[in-house]
Amino acid sequence: xxxxxxxxxxxxxxxxxxxxxxxxxxxxxxxxxxxxxxxxxxxxxxxxxxxxxxxxxxxxxxxxxxxxxxxxxxxxxxxxxxxxxxxxxxxxxxxxxxxxxxxxxxx
Amino acid sequence: xxxxxxxxxxxxxxxxxxxxxxxxxxxxxxxxxxxxxxxxxxxxxxxxxxxxxxxxxxxxxxxxxxxxxxxxxxxxxxxxxxxxxxxxxxxxxxxxxxxxxxxxxxxxxxxxxxxxxxxx
Numbered sequence: 001x002x003x004x005x006x007x008x009x010x011x012x013x014x015x016x017x018x019x020x021x022x023x024x025x026x027x028x029x030x031x032x033x034x035x036x037x038x039x040x041x042x043x044x045x046x047x048x049x050x051x052x053x054x055x056x057x058x059x060x061x062x063x064x065x066x067x068x069x070x071x072x073x074x075x076x077x078x079x080x081x082x083x084x085x086x087x088x089x090x091x092x093x094x095x096x097x098x099x100x101x102x103x104x105x106x107x
Numbered sequence: 108x109x110x111x112x113x114x115x116x117x118x119x120x121x122x123x124x125x126x127x128x129x130x131x132x133x134x135x136x137x138x139x140x141x142x143x144x145x146x147x148x149x150x151x152x153x154x155x156x157x158x159x160x161x162x163x164x165x166x167x168x169x170x171x172x173x174x175x176x177x178x179x180x181x182x183x184x185x186x187x188x189x190x191x192x193x194x195x196x197x198x199x200x201x202x203x204x205x206x207x208x209x210x211x212x213x214x215x216x217x218x219x220x221x222x223x224x225x226x227x
Binding site for chain 2: 101
C-alpha cells in the first residue's frame, strides 16, 4: 500500500497569514493527489484534485502543487472559516490512502 | 445539486452486522461509482472500496474483504454497505462519497456520515 505522511500535524496562524502543508507519498503517484478540508462533525470537502486543480466553488486562496512524491497545499490570506483539519489522499493505486491530517487553528 | 443522504446512526453488539444506506440525487445515478470511507474516532480516513452504480461491479480494500459487502438498488438510487462480524474497532463514522468525475478516484460530494458504535 502507498503510505501518506503530512507535516506539520498542527499549525496555528493568524488571519491573513499564509499556511503551507506538506504531503509525501511513499512512492511516485505522479499528480494523482487530492486535498480535503474537514470541519468537526462534518464530512470532508474536496478542495484540490490532480495535485493542483481547484475544485469548483473553492476559494482561490487555496492552491496545490507538486508531483511524484512531494506535494503542498497552500492557504493564502488565511480566513477564520479555514479552521479545520486538512487531509491529502493519493488516487493513484488502490487502496486509496489518506494522510494523517493537519489541524489548522486560527490564533 | 448533487447530494448523498445517509441513513441514521446505529448501535450494535460485537459479532452483529450493520447495513447502512446512501441515497443519491441530482445526477444520473448509474453513471458514477460510489466509494465508502470510514473514520474511527481521532483517526485518519480509511478507504473501504467502491461500487459501480451502473453495473454493480465492486472493489474492496483487502483489509476488509470478506466482512464488507456493497450493493445497489438502481430504482431507489441507493447504495448500501453491510459490515458483518462487527468488532469494537469498527466503531467509526462511515461515509459514502461519489467519484467527482467518472473513473477518477477523488471524492465529491460526500454523504453526511453515519456513526456506527459497536459496544457490548
